[in-house]
Amino acid sequence: NHSRFFSDHIPSSKMMFPHTTPTLSLVVLRKRALSQYAWWFVFVGVSLCLTNQAETGLPSAEEAYNFFTFNFDPEPQEDQHKGRLKRRPRRGEGEGEEEEEEREDEETETEDEDLFIIDQSARDFLEVTRAECMEYSTRVQREEELLFTPSTRPVPAYSKLPENVQPRYLEEEGLYVGERPPVSLSNQNILENRILIIYKFDVLFLCLHSIAVALHCSVELGVLSISAQTLTSKHMNRYTVGIGDSQGDYQLDVDVSGLVFSHHPLFSREHVLGVRLAQLCDQQLSRQHKDLNRLLSDKVSGLNGLRNTNEYRMCFIRHTRRLRDAEQEKDRTLLKSIIKVWKELKALREFQRFTNTPYKLYIRKCVEQASDELEQEAEVQAEVAELRAEYTEDYETKMSGYRGQLEEWKSWRRKEKVLKKKQKQRKQLSRDEEDEGSEEELGEEPVKPEAPEKPDLAGLEQQVRKKAAKIRRRPGEPVLLPELTTAGPVTPNEQCPRGELARREDVTKRSLYIKVLYNDKEVSRTDSRSLSTDFRVHFGQIFNLKIVNLPESIKLQVIYESIGSSSSQLAEVCVPIPESSVLTGTAPSEELEFSSNQRVMFNHEGVGSDVPFSFAADGSDRHTLLTSAKLSCCVSWAVGEGGVPLAPPTSQPAAGLHSGLRQRDAIACIGASGLNDMKKLRKWAADSRLDPNDPNNASIMQLLSVAVPDYFRLEQLQEEFNFPSDGELDRSRRFRLLRLRSQEVAEFRNLKAIPALEREISEKVFEDYECRLKEVERVDAKDHIDGHRALVAKYLQKVRKSVVNRFLITKHHFILSDLVIEEEIPSIGILGLNLFKLAEPKRPLKPQRKERKKVTAQNLSDGDIRLLLNIIRGYDIPVRRPNASKPVGARKGSRSYGDPFTSAHSSQTALQGSEWPLGQPVIQPFVEVSFQRTVLRTSTAEGPNPCWNEELILPFRCAPSGDYSTSSLQAVRDEVFINIFDEILYEVVEDERERGASVHTRIERHWLGSIKIPFSTIYLQSRIDGTFKVATPPVLLGYSKERILGSEGGYDAVRSPSEGTFLTLFVTIDPQLVPGDPIREKKFDTQETERLLLACELYEKDAHRRFPDRRCVTTVVDMNGKTVFVTRFIRPLTPPQELLDAFPNSPQETMELVARYVSFIPFLPDSVSFASVCDLWSTCDQFLTLLAGDEEEHAVLLCNYFLAMGKKAWIIIGSALPEGPTAYVLTQEHSRYLIWNPSTGQYYGQYDTFCPLQAVGCLINTDNVWCNIQVYAAPMRMSFDVTKPKCWKPFFSRTFPDPGLSSVQPEYLVYRRTDQTAAAELQDRIEKILREKIMDWRPRHPTRWNRYCTSTLRHFLPKMELSGGREVSEEHRVDVLIGCLISGFPLHLPFSEIRPIIEAVYSTGVHNVEAPSVEFALAVYVHPYPSNVLSVWVYIASLIRTR
């Protein structure tokens, strides 16, 4: 049947069935849960091997091949099928099916014959038969026969358990039960059903099933021979955990002290009895120790004493009494049996006439006191009374129950009688069936209750007494105390009979030893000891086991040796592994009983083992005893030096051996060191499934729950490594400092060694910076005329900041040539030049300046840079007025300054020349250069056209923090003042008599004019070489312009158009500094079209290629940093109306006025405002709002004005002196071209020799840009006719027409009238400041102010403004100043700030006059023009009283 069952196994994946109809049970089976198959598979798996591949019903490979390759005959499929059927072995198929098939076989056989006959023609037909199909119901039916389907219903508990056994639910008992793995209930039920039905397993196993499920050992379970042993063994394996980490010093001491046989095959009968006697006596002794009898007696008497007739108490007393009686009875029987055994022993000894054992029993009698009897009597009485009460009570309850029953019975009887009467009446009517039914209605007749017996109260006492007699000693009887000694004599061997002798000899031959097995491995064994006659073996050996592995089991094997025969194992004793608290020395010795069921027989007196024997001579009373013994041993943990227990310290008892599942020792698992590691401990606790409810584990559970957090911190040092928040970073001074430095904020740009610690950075570091930041918002009003200027300054700051930020990136961009020095490819020209150079004379007569090596600015320090000024000569220096220039006689001379000082006063020149007979020249000029408050002067020359040819070397210090980087050098705002002075010698000899003896002279110097050159210009141009016009004051008191016609007549004619004083200079910086890089403007944003930009690039490139030194500008950068085509800046704009109205008749003068107006707008070079930044072009409205700009802005504005005035005007981009690359304005006046310098307001004719414009690069108009392609760039030698294509190359041509660019300029400019009062206020303030300054500059002399002179000058200044500084009469003041030697001059400045005015005043050196009687006069006049354009006049004069 089994094999049948397994034959239809279900391979879970392939679902193949060994049936003739392969489709048979698929459907049914699929209905089952897949998991169930798994279980099936599990159980069936083992026997899978039994099933045969042949059974599967699959065609073999050959068959399959034939099937598919065979050229099918028309023969029906059935044939094939049948053929296959025939071949198939039919071992495990259902009988019914077999029958069926046999039938089929018969059919096919008959057919086969036919087929053979018509072999050839058979292929020609095709027979169609019905598909073989079985009805569903039959299929199911058949399947049910074959297949076993365990039901999914839960197995009832009764079928699982043996009878009369209650299931235990450990959970309900409060024990900890580990979590089961999730197994669906249905699967579990199926398994249970299956086990129940198929295997008919032990009930025990069924009880285990839950464990089995829990342990996932489903596969192992499939093995039929499942047992608890395998379970444990499997888990035991898990415990051989590597405890390498806990190489603790653990030592187990196994003390094997001895062995006492309680039965041995070599026991004689006497021995048997003796042992029995000894056991009984032991029992007696232990009972005596406990003395239960007395305890209970006391309890009973105590309870009786209370005498409280409580029902419950009574019951309790009764119960206790019963217990006491039982104990007393046991005592008594024990005593009796001891005496009986002793008697037997004695009888045996007598019978065999020798004694083998030294046992001897003494019975001690204790004489009772007199009270004993009374006590007993009282006890009996009490018990009797109690019983009586009990019985009475019992009787009463029974009686009441009886009465009730009786009543019931009586009523029934009455009913019956009534019924019977009725029946009789009915019988008369119909004698049929009805009587039966009615009788049934009445039911059965109740038994008539019997009255309970009256309790036999009299007999009660008798009963009690009888019992007492049975269980107690009689009153007066002595108390018997048996006492066993082993002091009795043993009959020596000689006196014994042969049988006994043989036994004794046999005993001596025997010896024993004990093997100690630790973890099933023998670790040591005791010495072999021979068996003594009293069957005690003493070993007394202690084995010290050093433990490396976790103790799983300690076993002691008792090995039995006999001389002449091989040793055999008598028994194996498992010793429990001690708790870690069990230590050597304190551990009590344990007695382990064991027995062996070996069958041993002897032919001598020995009783043998498992052999029946009898004590009686007649062979009756047979006993069968098994070898058994008590092994006394002790296993404990050793104590090391210093009393340290060599035991694993754990609270977890090593209780493992008995409960295999939980045998996990914390120490063994994770080691002693692991105890400190909470993680490990937790893991261990989880793994070992500690019972959380076990009080033993309470401490560890608490520890785990408290100490080990539930989470695991990935990086516990995270906090230390957290990046500070943005706020913290912002607050950090150090970080701020570092950041500001990296942003190259000016104050911090070159900061060195920023302190490492926050506290070392003082707040002061930021003070300057913060002040500056605040200043941006609150521009101090002192330097500015009004709020408007403050706003402008603020705006300028903002623009500067944004532009600087914009350029910071481009500044850090380098190109190859910045980094790598590489020789350029020498062109043929250069090569030729070099060859030519070889032929040059070594020391040419006219040496040319050689280019010096340029020095990068970064490795410079203070004092390395010097400013070299070569002052070569001067032209046309004003000369002293003749009458004023007689200082010799000045002492007395009442000098008259009556003549007006006009520039062209040629009438007097002849006179002048004749009036200097004493050798005093007309003028003794010298040049003084002041730069950064360092003043150097040349020697004094003579004449109006002096020649100095001197070199002055001025040291240069970079003011901001010694930083010599390009950008900071460019930002230097210092200017070089080149002043021309006249040196006058005064004789100060007071006495005429001394004249011959000594010369006392006083040197006075008078300022004649100055040239200002900004340092930035020098720096950017690297050298300035040329003749410059000296800015002379419009009025120079006491001096006049000389016209020397005679000597230099021819030259005079040339220079006549321009008037003024000139100075030839050469200025440079030593060493030559590399000027700032031009910003590569292509990187800026733009709104121009790509095509235009491309054209611009090409155009500029072409121009640069042809004329590398001519500037050609097509695109410029506006204030927003965007590239703009330059013509967009040109647009006619009307100048302020009041300027146009000033000279309605003279357009020439209007133009001059407009030019003056433009020049009043302060000049501020871009390179200063935007350090190291390229030219920025601002629109005219921006320019007027900012009131600051450089040449380009001035030129654009002037050009726009001229265009608005209907002139033809262009902007000239070129280079001029001293400013270098610059922008001028060209106007055309009737075929005459005028060149306007927009910064000064002056104009020059095209052929003016002293025109500062040196080269013309290109012209810019509203419509076009023209590049100069003429041979010469000097204005004098070129044509300004832009229509000539040979001379000018236009940007927009026929090939690239003007796309119609809109202008960036506004349509018109809005002018605001400047506040007169504000101007007056500023005037006062400037005057006040200047006075203070002059007094400051003269610390050692008193400074006196001439009020009268001051007021005169103050009236004079506005006239100067009106006249444009030219046609001024001086007569107004001359009369006032009679008797004074006066020297002074007005200064005319555009107003931007006060500081330049102060500088200008200082540079004149008026304050240097040290004459004791000197007085000063200072007047300031501020003339307002529209849009806050201010013209400032400062008249400063020194007066020396001569009277």
Next chain:
Amino acid sequence: MTSYNPSVFLLMVNGQIEGANFPEYDDLYCKYCFVYGHDWAPTSGLEEGISQITSKGRDSSRSLVWNFPLDITFKSTNPFGWPQIVVSVYGPDSFGNDVVRGYGAVHVPFSPGTHTRTIPMFVPESTSRLQKFTSWLMGRRPEYTDPKVVAQGEGREGRVMPCIFTFYFLTHVP
């Protein structure tokens, strides 16, 4: 110093420029200098130096040995701008002009102990073949305006032509 004693740390560098391996050239000398950040300042020792001219050894390795000592102490408040040693090697070309044979830079080791550093050396290449020829002819090879640029990041976007010369450098950072 004064009572105000700012917290700084010192970096002492001892070492030597041991030698180099320039297979093609002989009779080379080298210059070194240190490049460091704003917060660094040398307190003692030489910041730059120039070595003797050395010729190739006779042994098989044919290496140039200078054994030129370095000894400098820096003080700083900020590891940013950790010093770098910049070494440039010069030697005569076939016409006897002193031309640069290699530039290289390496950070001073960060950890104390003895370290050996090998610096790959490179020289800027001429921008064209013609220029290469003329520079050879005129004995003026392209060179950096300042050798320190090799230790800086600015303006070095991918136009360095490396030569494969090794260069040993040994430092002890106590």
